[in-house]
Amino acid sequence: MDFCPVLRSDPANPVPYSEDIKVVFTPRKFMTDDQRFAARRPDVITFETPVLTEDVTLAGPIMANLLVSTTGTDADWVVKLIDIFPPDHEDYQETQDHLRMGNYHMMVRSEVMRGRYRNSFEKPEPFVPERPTEVSFKLQDVYHTFKKGHKIQIQIQSSWFPYIDLNPQTFVKNIFDAKEADFQKQTHKIYSSSSIEYTRMK
Numbered sequence: 001m002d003f004c005p006v007l008r009s010d011p012a013n014p015v016p017y018s019e020d021i022k023v024v025f026t027p028r029k030f031m032t033d034d035q036r037f038a039a040r041r042p043d044v045i046t047f048e049t050p051v052l053t054e055d056v057t058l059a060g061p062i063m064a065n066l067l068v069s070t071t072g073t074d075a076d077w078v079v080k081l082i083d084i085f086p087p088d089h090e091d092y093q094e095t096q097d098h099l100r101m102g103n104y105h106m107m108v109r110s111e112v113m114r115g116r117y118r119n120s121f122e123k124p125e126p127f128v129p130e131r132p133t134e135v136s137f138k139l140q141d142v143y144h145t146f147k148k149g150h151k152i153q154i155q156i157q158s159s160w161f162p163y164i165d166l167n168p169q170t171f172v173k174n175i176f177d178a179k180e181a182d183f184q185k186q187t188h189k190i191y192s193s194s195s196i197e198y199t200r201m202k
Helices: 028-032
Strands: 008-009 046-049 058-070 074-085 104-115 133-146 151-157 188-191 195-197
Touching: 008 151, 028 104, 028 133, 058 074, 058 104, 104 133
Parallel strands: none
Antiparallel strands: 008 188, 046 151, 058 133, 058 188, 058 195, 074 104, 074 151
16 A cells, blocks of 8 residues: 655654744734744655646635554644745735745644544544554635645644644553653654545636
8 A cells, every 4th residue: 555755753852833932822823824844844744736827716624534554552633734835925014024925834724633533532542553544534614715826735744732732642541641651752654545625616
Protein backbone atom coordinates (compact mmCIF):
# COMPACT_ATOMS: atom_id res chain seq x y z
CA MET A 1 0.00 0.00 0.00
CA ASP A 2 1.45 3.36 -1.01
CA PHE A 3 1.86 6.07 1.58
CA CYS A 4 3.20 9.58 1.74
CA PRO A 5 6.35 10.54 3.68
CA VAL A 6 6.24 9.63 7.34
CA LEU A 7 5.54 12.08 10.13
CA ARG A 8 7.73 11.64 13.21
CA SER A 9 6.00 13.15 16.22
CA ASP A 10 7.79 13.94 19.48
CA PRO A 11 5.68 15.16 22.46
CA ALA A 12 8.82 16.84 23.82
CA ASN A 13 9.01 19.03 20.68
CA PRO A 14 5.41 19.69 19.60
CA VAL A 15 4.30 21.84 16.68
CA PRO A 16 3.27 25.22 18.15
CA TYR A 17 -0.06 26.71 17.13
CA SER A 18 1.56 30.06 16.37
CA GLU A 19 5.00 31.35 15.55
CA ASP A 20 4.41 34.02 18.18
CA ILE A 21 5.13 31.53 20.94
CA LYS A 22 6.03 34.31 23.36
CA VAL A 23 2.37 35.20 23.79
CA VAL A 24 0.43 33.44 26.54
CA PHE A 25 -2.98 34.09 25.00
CA THR A 26 -4.48 33.28 21.62
CA PRO A 27 -3.68 36.25 19.32
CA ARG A 28 -6.53 37.82 17.37
CA LYS A 29 -4.82 36.95 14.10
CA PHE A 30 -4.59 33.25 14.94
CA MET A 31 -7.27 32.11 12.49
CA THR A 32 -5.41 33.65 9.53
CA ASP A 33 -1.90 33.29 10.94
CA ASP A 34 1.17 32.68 8.78
CA GLN A 35 1.94 28.93 8.69
CA ARG A 36 5.35 29.06 7.00
CA PHE A 37 7.01 28.11 10.27
CA ALA A 38 4.98 24.88 10.40
CA ALA A 39 5.57 23.96 6.76
CA ARG A 40 9.32 23.95 7.43
CA ARG A 41 9.09 21.41 10.25
CA PRO A 42 9.90 17.70 9.72
CA ASP A 43 6.84 16.69 11.76
CA VAL A 44 4.40 18.46 9.41
CA ILE A 45 3.38 16.87 6.09
CA THR A 46 2.41 19.28 3.33
CA PHE A 47 0.57 18.87 0.03
CA GLU A 48 0.03 21.74 -2.38
CA THR A 49 -1.35 22.51 -5.81
CA PRO A 50 0.58 24.11 -8.65
CA VAL A 51 0.14 27.87 -9.03
CA LEU A 52 -3.53 28.49 -9.77
CA THR A 53 -4.32 29.71 -13.29
CA GLU A 54 -7.76 30.99 -12.25
CA ASP A 55 -9.64 31.93 -9.09
CA VAL A 56 -10.90 28.94 -7.06
CA THR A 57 -13.76 29.47 -4.60
CA LEU A 58 -14.58 26.84 -1.96
CA ALA A 59 -17.92 26.97 -0.15
CA GLY A 60 -19.46 24.79 2.53
CA PRO A 61 -18.09 21.93 4.64
CA ILE A 62 -14.63 20.41 4.33
CA MET A 63 -14.16 16.74 5.19
CA ALA A 64 -10.80 15.21 6.03
CA ASN A 65 -10.85 11.51 5.20
CA LEU A 66 -7.52 10.14 6.36
CA LEU A 67 -6.12 6.65 6.17
CA VAL A 68 -3.33 6.56 8.71
CA SER A 69 -1.18 4.28 10.80
CA THR A 70 1.05 4.84 13.79
CA THR A 71 3.73 2.96 15.67
CA GLY A 72 1.93 3.98 18.88
CA THR A 73 -1.55 3.38 20.24
CA ASP A 74 -2.89 6.95 20.22
CA ALA A 75 -2.35 10.06 18.10
CA ASP A 76 -3.89 13.42 17.28
CA TRP A 77 -4.55 14.42 13.67
CA VAL A 78 -4.53 18.10 12.74
CA VAL A 79 -5.53 19.23 9.24
CA LYS A 80 -5.07 22.83 8.05
CA LEU A 81 -6.20 24.41 4.77
CA ILE A 82 -3.69 27.07 3.66
CA ASP A 83 -3.75 29.88 1.07
CA ILE A 84 -0.20 30.48 -0.21
CA PHE A 85 0.33 34.01 -1.57
CA PRO A 86 2.59 34.66 -4.58
CA PRO A 87 6.26 35.50 -3.84
CA ASP A 88 5.81 39.05 -5.21
CA HIS A 89 2.62 39.87 -3.29
CA GLU A 90 2.72 43.40 -1.84
CA ASP A 91 2.42 44.04 1.89
CA TYR A 92 -0.78 45.50 3.32
CA GLN A 93 -0.91 48.60 5.49
CA GLU A 94 -1.65 46.43 8.53
CA THR A 95 1.07 43.83 7.81
CA GLN A 96 3.24 43.37 10.88
CA ASP A 97 6.77 44.72 10.65
CA HIS A 98 8.38 41.27 10.93
CA LEU A 99 6.21 39.75 8.19
CA ARG A 100 6.08 39.93 4.40
CA MET A 101 3.01 38.97 2.39
CA GLY A 102 5.15 37.47 -0.35
CA ASN A 103 4.77 33.68 0.07
CA TYR A 104 2.52 34.21 3.10
CA HIS A 105 0.90 30.91 4.19
CA MET A 106 -2.52 32.08 5.43
CA MET A 107 -4.51 29.58 7.45
CA VAL A 108 -8.04 29.40 6.07
CA ARG A 109 -9.54 26.55 8.09
CA SER A 110 -8.23 24.01 10.60
CA GLU A 111 -9.41 21.23 12.89
CA VAL A 112 -8.09 18.44 15.09
CA MET A 113 -9.31 14.92 15.84
CA ARG A 114 -7.97 13.11 18.89
CA GLY A 115 -7.54 9.68 17.38
CA ARG A 116 -8.97 7.74 20.30
CA TYR A 117 -12.35 9.33 19.53
CA ARG A 118 -12.33 8.57 15.81
CA ASN A 119 -15.29 6.20 16.07
CA SER A 120 -17.03 7.42 19.22
CA PHE A 121 -16.66 10.24 21.74
CA GLU A 122 -18.25 8.00 24.37
CA LYS A 123 -16.04 4.94 23.82
CA PRO A 124 -12.41 5.89 23.13
CA GLU A 125 -10.25 3.15 21.64
CA PRO A 126 -6.55 2.70 20.94
CA PHE A 127 -4.92 2.27 17.56
CA VAL A 128 -3.39 -1.06 16.66
CA PRO A 129 0.27 -0.24 15.93
CA GLU A 130 1.11 -0.22 12.20
CA ARG A 131 -2.48 -1.03 11.15
CA PRO A 132 -3.95 1.34 8.51
CA THR A 133 -6.98 2.98 10.11
CA GLU A 134 -9.60 5.42 8.87
CA VAL A 135 -9.88 8.76 10.67
CA SER A 136 -12.51 11.13 9.25
CA PHE A 137 -13.62 14.48 10.63
CA LYS A 138 -15.15 17.76 9.51
CA LEU A 139 -13.37 21.09 9.37
CA GLN A 140 -15.34 24.30 9.77
CA ASP A 141 -17.42 25.41 6.80
CA VAL A 142 -15.60 27.68 4.39
CA TYR A 143 -16.34 30.43 1.91
CA HIS A 144 -13.01 31.51 0.53
CA THR A 145 -11.54 32.38 -2.85
CA PHE A 146 -7.99 31.34 -3.65
CA LYS A 147 -6.88 33.93 -6.16
CA LYS A 148 -5.16 33.30 -9.47
CA GLY A 149 -1.42 33.11 -8.84
CA HIS A 150 -1.91 31.64 -5.34
CA LYS A 151 -1.54 27.97 -4.32
CA ILE A 152 -3.69 25.74 -2.11
CA GLN A 153 -1.86 23.79 0.57
CA ILE A 154 -2.88 21.14 3.10
CA GLN A 155 -0.81 20.67 6.25
CA ILE A 156 -1.17 17.56 8.43
CA GLN A 157 0.47 17.27 11.83
CA SER A 158 0.01 15.46 15.16
CA SER A 159 0.46 18.25 17.69
CA TRP A 160 -0.76 21.85 18.03
CA PHE A 161 0.58 23.07 21.33
CA PRO A 162 -0.59 24.70 23.56
CA TYR A 163 -3.84 25.22 21.64
CA ILE A 164 -4.38 21.46 22.00
CA ASP A 165 -2.93 19.66 25.01
CA LEU A 166 -0.20 17.11 24.38
CA ASN A 167 -1.17 13.58 23.42
CA PRO A 168 1.24 11.04 24.99
CA GLN A 169 0.79 8.89 21.85
CA THR A 170 0.42 5.94 24.18
CA PHE A 171 -3.18 5.03 24.94
CA VAL A 172 -4.03 5.69 28.57
CA LYS A 173 -7.49 5.74 30.11
CA ASN A 174 -7.23 9.42 31.01
CA ILE A 175 -4.63 11.62 29.31
CA PHE A 176 -4.64 13.99 32.29
CA ASP A 177 -3.34 11.11 34.41
CA ALA A 178 -0.59 10.18 31.92
CA LYS A 179 2.85 9.68 33.42
CA GLU A 180 6.08 11.01 31.92
CA ALA A 181 6.96 7.55 30.61
CA ASP A 182 3.69 7.45 28.63
CA PHE A 183 4.83 10.33 26.39
CA GLN A 184 6.64 8.59 23.55
CA LYS A 185 8.00 9.53 20.13
CA GLN A 186 6.00 7.81 17.41
CA THR A 187 6.04 7.55 13.64
CA HIS A 188 2.80 8.18 11.73
CA LYS A 189 1.97 7.53 8.09
CA ILE A 190 -0.63 9.22 5.88
CA TYR A 191 -1.63 6.86 3.06
CA SER A 192 -2.18 8.04 -0.48
CA SER A 193 -5.86 7.09 -0.46
CA SER A 194 -6.53 9.87 2.06
CA SER A 195 -8.60 12.75 0.70
CA ILE A 196 -9.91 16.21 1.48
CA GLU A 197 -13.48 16.71 0.25
CA TYR A 198 -14.87 20.17 -0.48
CA THR A 199 -17.34 21.96 -2.73
CA ARG A 200 -15.96 24.24 -5.43
CA MET A 201 -18.18 27.00 -6.72
CA LYS A 202 -18.20 27.64 -10.46
